[in-house]
Amino acid sequence: MPIASAATTVLLALVLLGSSAAKLTRAKAIVEGMTAAGVPLGMLPFLAACEIAGALGLLAGLVYGPLGVAAAGGVVLYFVGAVGAHLRVRDFKGLPPALALLLFAAAVLTLRVLSL
Template sequence: MLGLGVPESWLPRLATLKAAGAVGLVVGLWVPLLGAVAAIGVALYFIGAALTHLRAKDYAIAPVVVLFLLAVAALVLRLASA
């Protein structure tokens, strides 16, 4: 992240957001609303990651896109099962 211009002071907050999203997706298996909110949060996180890569002119964003699509799939599946 530092190579992309993300300030070092942001790293703990970003790591906390990513971990909270992962926990929310798992807990969302039992608490549907939390799963949907977590999926939205994770999708937004990876939109930010993609924009950060593009702003830094780093076009190796395939992993970011895949993780974004997985978050969107989790949201779609959660909403479809409601």
């Protein structure tokens, strides 16, 4: 279980860092998705900072387990918000990536809790 927990944690951290980079560079797909979900583009730096903090917390949690659990919980909440934002405006095109990341973050959280 610890190997699966560590591997999924690192993978989720890399996904979060890639997503934050796309937000900070205002990648076309990100801007279109955020606009469709009704998120103001001025929120992109804040959302990127949240993802970076989540990634760093996940990685630090490999050394201190409770921090990893807290970070994984925060990432789950972040993606609950993302799913909610897409559902609020009935943006079903942008929903699958947010939902997939929510499920992945929930799996990481579960593995982190089980590996304590």
